[in-house]
């Protein structure tokens with residue numbers, strides 16, 4: 001099996017822990033273990049008493065119940081707790097796809113969503129989002145051209161990384177109707193669900209609306225807990241769940257016990273963590289608005305509707321070369337759109353961390369001295 005270079009992760013592996021000003025990360029502000037336990041009213045001694053044996057392969061029953069409660073019509077048996085969220089993308093592609101199946105992937109995208117189906121031997125068709133003056137738009141005629149009886153799967157991610165795009169509820173229903181009419185599976189990556197700027201615009205989960213959908217979610221982004229590596233898949237279809245589980249025995253077998261314990265603490269402390277992260281994002285976005293207004297000759301700003309990131313046009317010969325130079329010269333990390341199946345003219349900004357203000361100030365000082 002061919003292994004396609006994972007551009008985003010290779011790039012972060014090189015720079016994330018050596019570059020002081022992270023302006024492009026997609027996770028939100030994180031917590032200490034003690035803070036998380038305090039929020040859930042759990043004593044540190046309870047964590048200390050946790051035993052470190054193997055865990056139940058599809059996840060701790062209590063964790064699966066807590067996850068199921070986040071959805072309208074999901075029962076705990078339909079939840080598969082993963083070893084890591086990214087594992088879910090790999091498992092679904094392995095479980096669902098046969099060589100020569102066709103897959104339609106909304107692009108730009110987190111690279112695994114494009115590369116994993118391709119690595120499974122499927123033929124991947126990219127369905128590009130359209131850039132408008134003030135935001136991003138779904139290209140329905142393009143989807144119409146791409147979809148056929150050979151299409152096994154449509155892959156989308158809303159709220160969308162990297163653009164911050166969120167469909168309206170009627171667009172969401174249209175997408176499900178198209179999949180249903182064509183008998184196509186839908187892989188819905190909902191890793192950023194809950195980070196809608198306008199809460200009224202929060203979409204239902206695809207798993208509550210469409211039988212042939214498989215949903216990925218977890219605590220890395222919305223809850224700011226990527227170090228837990230806590231994620232889950234939900235599928236209504238039992239035979240697909242069985243195939244996913246069998247693949248999972250080859251990758252992680254069962255979730256790590258400390259991660260499950262802390263994931264239960266996070267989910268049982270309600271929406272507070274997510275609420276704080278939404279406030280941080282709104283504050284950072286208002287600063288970003290001023291910055292992009294001051295630098296409008298360099299950037300094309302399309303404000304996000306949801307999630308923790310936005311894709312910003314940049315007027316340089318190569319966004320990729322620019323980002324590498326910027327990391328080395330200024331210690332500021334942006335992410336070029338080339339890694340996400342897009343052109344070389346955009347960069348991703350991330351708004352989920354409290355350190356955003358300082359990082360943006362640092363970047364602006366650099367721009368003032370160099371441009």
Ligand SMILES: Cc1ncc(COP(=O)(O)O)c(C=O)c1O
Pocket residue numbers: 026084085086087110157161189191218220226229
């Ligand atoms: C859309 C999307 N899906 C899945 C993942 C994987 O999440 P994790 O890194 O927590 O495994 C990411 C991470 O950036 C992502 O952006």
